[in-house]
Amino acid sequence: MDRATTSRDRAAGTPGPSPLLRPATVIAAFVALFLFLDWLSYVHAVNTFGVTPWNQQPALAVALLAFAGQRTIPAVLAAVVLSEIVVRGAPAPAVATALAALALTLGYAATAQWLVSRHGPRLPLVSHADLARLLAGIAGGTLLTGALFIGSLIASGYAPAATAPEALLQFWIGDGVGLVVTLPLILVLADPARRGQLGATLRQREAALQLAALAAVLWFVLRGPPSEQVKYFYLLFLPVVWFAARH
Numbered sequence: 145m146d147r148a149t150t151s152r153d154r155a156a157g158t159p160g161p162s163p164l165l166r167p168a169t170v171i172a173a174f175v176a177l178f179l180f181l182d183w184l185s186y187v188h189a190v191n192t193f194g195v196t197p198w199n200q201q202p203a204l205a206v207a208l209l210a211f212a213g214q215r216t217i218p219a220v221l222a223a224v225v226l227s228e229i230v231v232r233g234a235p236a237p238a239v240a241t242a243l244a245a246l247a248l249t250l251g252y253a254a255t256a257q258w259l260v261s262r263h264g265p266r267l268p269l270v271s272h273a274d275l276a277r278l279l280a281g282i283a284g285g286t287l288l289t290g291a292l293f294i295g296s297l298i299a300s301g302y303a304p305a306a307t308a309p310e311a312l313l314q315f316w317i318g319d320g321v322g323l324v325v326t327l328p329l330i331l332v333l334a335d336p337a338r339r340g341q342l343g344a345t346l347r348q349r350e351a352a353l354q355l356a357a358l359a360a361v362l363w364f365v366l367r368g369p370p371s372e373q374v375k376y377f378y379l380l381f382l383p384v385v386w387f388a389a390r391h
Contacts, residue, residue: 171219174208178223182231192303193294193311198318203326209256221249240300247296251289268335282323290315358383
């Protein structure tokens with residue numbers, strides 16, 4: 145991240161890492177949370193590429209790279225590699241796993257660079273134009289990341305090229321949804337003023353009803369066998385959309 149970009153971010157009020165937190169602490173917390181989110185979302189993986197319906201952990205990686213800069217690329221790469229080994233059991237050979245992890249990391253870095261560039265949104269988001277730029281960056285970034293990821297597995301000989309278009313579409317949707325849902329929340333939590341607004345919102349009675357509805361839908365989706373859960377998975381978006389539309 146260059147000095148001009150950093151100045152623009154500060155002028156726009158972009159939050160940065162807390163000076164009370166040591167870099168090693170931030171990185172350790174990031175890796176642990178990245179692994180947890182990947183474990184949480186690693187359900188119903190499809191085809192050889194291991195694409196899942198949605199993923200939250202890319203938003204965490206993009207946020208770290210946007211706030212802490214490209215110097216955190218090694219930490220993101222380490223988190224992705226550990227995730228492939230610990231959560232997914234490293235189904236691919238070592239070379240394919242390394243190439244895929246590098247492809248994902250580069251895609252996350254490109255998406256983060258868009259967020260902090262002069263073409264990206266002002267952070268925290270203050271207008272509909274900023275939201276549109278954020279969504280455009282997410283759409284382009286996830287498409288690029290998916291192309292790099294799937295291309296790396298094909299180039300390494302681990303996955304067939306015949307199913308690549310379908311896998312790319314599924315990857316684009318899954319990571320795109322995860323970023324659209326999760327990244328704005330991270331941006332809110334990273335800004336002190338927005339954190340205060342969120343706290344006030346959560347203390348409202350309507351918010352309690354919305355959280356109760358989310359818990360009820362989650363119970364309904366997960367109460368059956370795994371083969372049946374995927375049929376109702378997208379019901380979870382109804383309370384999420386309700387909350388987003390109101391707040």
